[in-house]
Amino acid sequence: MTNANRDHDDWLSTIKWDANGLIPAIAQDASTDQILMMAWMNKTALQQTVEVGEAVYWSRSRQKLWHKGEQSGHTQQVHSIFLDCDSDVIILKVTQQGGIACHTGRLSCFYRQLDTSQKAPQWQTVAPVIQDPEVIYSKK
Amino acid sequence: MTNANRDHDDWLSTIKWDANGLIPAIAQDASTDQILMMAWMNKTALQQTVEVGEAVYWSRSRQKLWHKGEQSGHTQQVHSIFLDCDSDVIILKVTQQGGIACHTGRLSCFYRQLDTSQKAPQWQTVAPVIQDPEVIYSKK
Numbered sequence: 001m002t003n004a005n006r007d008h009d010d011w012l013s014t015i016k017w018d019a020n021g022l023i024p025a026i027a028q029d030a031s032t033d034q035i036l037m038m039a040w041m042n043k044t045a046l047q048q049t050v051e052v053g054e055a056v057y058w059s060r061s062r063q064k065l066w067h068k069g070e071q072s073g074h075t076q077q078v079h080s081i082f083l084d085c086d087s088d089v090i091i092l093k094v095t096q097q098g099g100i101a102c103h104t105g106r107l108s109c110f111y112r113q114l115d116t117s118q119k120a121p122q123w124q125t126v127a128p129v130i131q132d133p134e135v136i137y138s139k140k
Numbered sequence: 141m142t143n144a145n146r147d148h149d150d151w152l153s154t155i156k157w158d159a160n161g162l163i164p165a166i167a168q169d170a171s172t173d174q175i176l177m178m179a180w181m182n183k184t185a186l187q188q189t190v191e192v193g194e195a196v197y198w199s200r201s202r203q204k205l206w207h208k209g210e211q212s213g214h215t216q217q218v219h220s221i222f223l224d225c226d227s228d229v230i231i232l233k234v235t236q237q238g239g240i241a242c243h244t245g246r247l248s249c250f251y252r253q254l255d256t257s258q259k260a261p262q263w264q265t266v267a268p269v270i271q272d273p274e275v276i277y278s279k280k
Contacts, residue, residue, distance in 0.1 A: 010260065038164065038224065050256060080254070082252060083253075083254070084178065084252075085243065085251070089250075103225065110229075111222075114222070120151070122151055123154055
């Protein structure tokens with residue numbers, strides 16, 4: 001590796017990747033600051049995110065790179081990236097294409113809120129489905 | 141376990157705890173929606189958070205419950221809790237006492253932004269230290 005390449009990769013080696021080589025990435029709406037989702041990235045996913053300007057995650061369930069929106073069209077244009085004090089979590093500030101980040105057809109994946117008004121707390125759905133997932137994922 | 145107890149714990153069993161019995165918890169300012177930090181909770185931490193109304197995390201480095209602010213006074217009053225579609229990430233909407241969530245003395249732990257204006261991207265500090273950590277942690 002040349003010195004130039006080494007310098008070029010400093011920003012990646014600053015990150016404390018976990019035992020699986022991953023880091024949690026929080027996607028936040030760049031204009032409203034609503035949190036849309038959290039997913040995981042490996043080094044290649046983060047490199048591609050910066051190169052392409054759109055969020056590329058590592059799918060832990062499918063064990064492959066996942067260019068968000070590749071099926072649905074609901075890509076995330078990345079405006080800025082932030083790293084926390086422990087260098088083990090990042091935030092992406094994004095524009096969410098289609099206004100739908102969640103595979104359930106909702107804007108945000110965080111659509112359940114804990115209702116603590118009763119003795120037994122309960123998760124309650126508090127955000128509407130914008131588009132039926134069957135429609136979203138049947139697109140060609 | 142009685143039926144009543146079982147019902148009472150349904151909201152906890154909905155959560156998909158990871159292999160270490162933990163879930164990532166994103167703390168977000170309830171009024172501005174700025175993301176303050178991300179930490180981890182086990183079942184007891186989340187139960188205590190709901191009971192106490194202040195954020196209680198599980199410190200992975202110290203392997204113990206961590207009532208945020210126990211040393212610094214910078215507690216987090218919890219207004220609402222959200223769960224994502226995969227049931228494996230939560231958001232806490234909080235009021236950050238002292239306006240400092242980060243152990244570096246900054247409001248948010250996400251104080252470094254990736255500067256991609258040069259050929260070699262770099263993490264740049266973009267938020268000020270509000271109070272010297274030596275002062276924060278010398279409080280009695």
